[in-house]
Amino acid sequence: xxxxxxxxxxxxxxxxxVQPTKIIALGLNYAEHAHETRREPPKEPILxxxxxxxxxxxxxxxxxxxxxxxIGFERVDYEGELAIIIxxxxxxxxxxxxxxxxxxxxxxxxxxARDLQLxxxxxxxxxxxxxxxxxxxxxxxxxxxxxxxxxxxxxxLQTRQNNKMVQETNTSEMIFPVxxxxxxxxxxxxLFPGDIIATGTPSGIGALAVGDTIEVEIQKIGILKNPVKxx
Numbered sequence: 001x002x003x004x005x006x007x008x009x010x011x012x013x014x015x016x017x018v019q020p021t022k023i024i025a026l027g028l029n030y031a032e033h034a035h036e037t038r039r040e041p042p043k044e045p046i047l048x049x050x051x052x053x054x055x056x057x058x059x060x061x062x063x064x065x066x067x068x069x070x071i072g073f074e075r076v077d078y079e080g081e082l083a084i085i086i087x088x089x090x091x092x093x094x095x096x097x098x099x100x101x102x103x104x105x106x107x108x109x110x111x112x113a114r115d116l117q118l119x120x121x122x123x124x125x126x127x128x129x130x131x132x133x134x135x136x137x138x139x140x141x142x143x144x145x146x147x148x149x150x151x152x153x154x155x156x157l158q159t160r161q162n163n164k165m166v167q168e169t170n171t172s173e174m175i176f177p178v179x180x181x182x183x184x185x186x187x188x189x190x191l192f193p194g195d196i197i198a199t200g201t202p203s204g205i206g207a208l209a210v211g212d213t214i215e216v217e218i219q220k221i222g223i224l225k226n227p228v229k230x231x
Contacts, residue, residue, distance in 0.1 A: 004052040008106060008143040016103070016143050018085060019194045023050040023137065024185055025081075025110055029174050029200025036203045045176050045184055048127065050110070050198070054137030061229040062111055063135045064210050075114040076208045076228075079201035080159030080167050080216035082152065083108035083139055084178060086195040091186055098182035101191070104143040105152055107216040107224035108198045109159075111136035114207070138216075138226045139196070149220055153177040156219040157202065162212055167204035174199060 005019045027046035028034040034041040056062070064076055087103030110131070117130035149155070152171060159167035171177075176184070181197060208214060212228040 004055045006055050006057050006139055008057070008140055010104065010143045010145060017194075018055070018139070018143070018196070020052050020055075020196045021192050021194070022189070023052060023054070023196045023198060024189070025050050025131070025198040026176070026181070026200035029176055030169060030202040031173070031175060032169075032203035033201055033205070036205070041175055045181065047185065048131065050137055051132040053134050054111075054132055056135050056138050056226070058138070058140035058224055059226065060138065061135065061227050062109075062138060062208070062214070063133075063229055063231050064208070065113070065133050066231040068113055068116065071116075073113060073116045073119070077112045077114045077205050078159060078161065078166070078208055078214045079110035079112060079205055080157060081108045081110050081201050082155065082157065082171055082199045082218055084152070084181070084197040084199065085143060086191045086197070087146070087193055089190065089192050091190045093182045093186040095179045095183040098179040099146050101182060102146045102178075103193065104145045105149050105218075105221060106139050106143050107141070107218050107221055108196070109138040109214065109216050109224065109226065110198050110201060111138070111208070114205075138224055140224045141222045144221050153179070155221075158217045159204065160215040160217070161206065161208070166206055167202050169202035171199070173202065
């Protein structure tokens with residue numbers, strides 16, 4: 001299997017290779033984010049894929065794709081999120097047993113070509129292109145094990161753009177918490193070690209520009225920092 005691999009520290013002397021077969025992302029998993037996009041909070045999880053080519057690590061550059069200018073689109077957004085990394089192959093997980101199948105957690109940035117996404121949605125097309133450009137999935141700076149994170153549904157999250165705070169929430173505000181997501185998603189798909197679930201972004205999304213630095217910080221995990229560069 002020739003998927004993108006990311007090496008994440010899990011301790012001072014040990015690393016973990018994240019090599020997902022799939023990245024499953026959540027849309028509108030915070031009510032305030034749904035409201036800012038003028039949509040109703042969903043009654044069940046909205047799932048969409050990001051492809052493994054999006055993955056980059058801490059301090060690696062997010063590349064603004066030149067094709068966007070060529071086709072008449074401009075806006076690329078940050079979306080700070082909590083990422084779940086699967087630890088064991090699983091299907092039909094029971095919610096109460098979710099932690100048995102989670103290896104750990106990291107920070108994630110669901111970078112999105114926003115006006116391309118809106119264009120495709122207006123035509124009732126999938127928004128696959130807007131989510132899966134190379135480098136549109138920074139993850140890091142490390143992986144914190146399930147047993148060390150405590151309650152993943154109670155973690156403070158911030159996103160900062162050029163040192164200015166633009167997103168702030170607690171994962172307790174997620175509409176669908178981590179345990180529910182493992183049960184729900186595993187009804188539809190077999191999950192494999194290294195698969196990533198990106199749990200959705202809070203309100204405060206905004207545009208990135210070449211030269212920006214974007215940081216996603218989550219309590220107990222650390223700060224994922226990435227510069228933005230032109231292709």
